[in-house]
Amino acid sequence: MSEKNEQGKRAARDRLVQQRERQKARERRRRRLIVGGGLVGVLALAAVVGVIAANTGDKSKTAGPLVAPSGATGKDSLVIQAGADNAPSTLTIWEDFRCPVCAQFENAFRDTIHQLESTGQIKTEYRLATIIDGNLGGSGSLRAANAAACAQDVGKFAAYHDVLYRNQPQETDDAFGDNAKLIELSGKVPGLDTTAFRSCVEDGKHDGWVRKSDEVFLKSGFEGTPTALLNGDSIFPKKGSEQITSANLKKWVAEANKGKKPGTVTPAPSGS
Numbered sequence: 001m002s003e004k005n006e007q008g009k010r011a012a013r014d015r016l017v018q019q020r021e022r023q024k025a026r027e028r029r030r031r032r033l034i035v036g037g038g039l040v041g042v043l044a045l046a047a048v049v050g051v052i053a054a055n056t057g058d059k060s061k062t063a064g065p066l067v068a069p070s071g072a073t074g075k076d077s078l079v080i081q082a083g084a085d086n087a088p089s090t091l092t093i094w095e096d097f098r099c100p101v102c103a104q105f106e107n108a109f110r111d112t113i114h115q116l117e118s119t120g121q122i123k124t125e126y127r128l129a130t131i132i133d134g135n136l137g138g139s140g141s142l143r144a145a146n147a148a149a150c151a152q153d154v155g156k157f158a159a160y161h162d163v164l165y166r167n168q169p170q171e172t173d174d175a176f177g178d179n180a181k182l183i184e185l186s187g188k189v190p191g192l193d194t195t196a197f198r199s200c201v202e203d204g205k206h207d208g209w210v211r212k213s214d215e216v217f218l219k220s221g222f223e224g225t226p227t228a229l230l231n232g233d234s235i236f237p238k239k240g241s242e243q244i245t246s247a248n249l250k251k252w253v254a255e256a257n258k259g260k261k262p263g264t265v266t267p268a269p270s271g272s
Helices: 002-031 045-055 100-118 131-136 140-153 157-166 179-186 195-203 207-219 246-256
Strands: 080-083 089-095 122-128 227-230
Touching (some): 080 100, 080 157, 089 100, 100 122, 100 157, 100 246, 122 140, 122 207, 131 140, 140 157, 140 179, 140 207, 179 195, 227 246
Parallel strands (some): 089 122
Antiparallel strands (some): 089 227
16 A cells, blocks of 8 residues: 555656646746736746646546536537637637636737627637636635636626626635625626526536536646637747737737638627
8 A cells, every 4th residue: 555655646746747847838938928018027826836736636526517508619518609600710718717817818808809709700719727726725716617607608708707807806815716706796797697697606507517627628738827729829929939919919810811701790798
């Protein structure tokens, strides 16, 4: 038994070393992230080490029913889509509602992404992770993701998603772990605060779905959140590459869509 324990400890240490190397590369990438024309400096520690903690967490918590939100797509119905189905390009975004860098990304590029969606240039595929819960403890990543899935059930994911990022608490403040806070914020989305929504949030209807999504993220090889891919290629720059700005994102989408028809125009997501 002791030999097995030692082997398990060595394997865990090896995993941590590998994850730390990946996260060092991730941090270098984050330092190059352009937000509103200015360079983001040293970014949140929890976003850097969150995957390490989550990878060594209690996997037994993944048990439970997997109830996908209405309209979810992709393998195991783990994708929530915004924009036209037939848009020529796809922007895939992995996010954690407690992740401060995700909020920086969303608050900087939200209007650009919605403009590209509303003109049929892209569809956005949102995929959710809970790495900050794994790093700092608490349940705000999970609870907020479940609430966002509840909003998806009534077609209000995009608006509520934006509200959550506009009202994100400090990373160490697990305010999103309180269902009452999530319900309070739903009042900022017209028509969302209903008995059905409250019941969905309080019952954790989509908890199993969120945990499954987080499992897929941890196995994906991605280095952290946010991860954003345009037609499968990262939009975050490598050394010597063009930096991510709103103008460059529009340019990259235009280049990807050259010669292709825009998708059916859909209304831009809204929310205060």
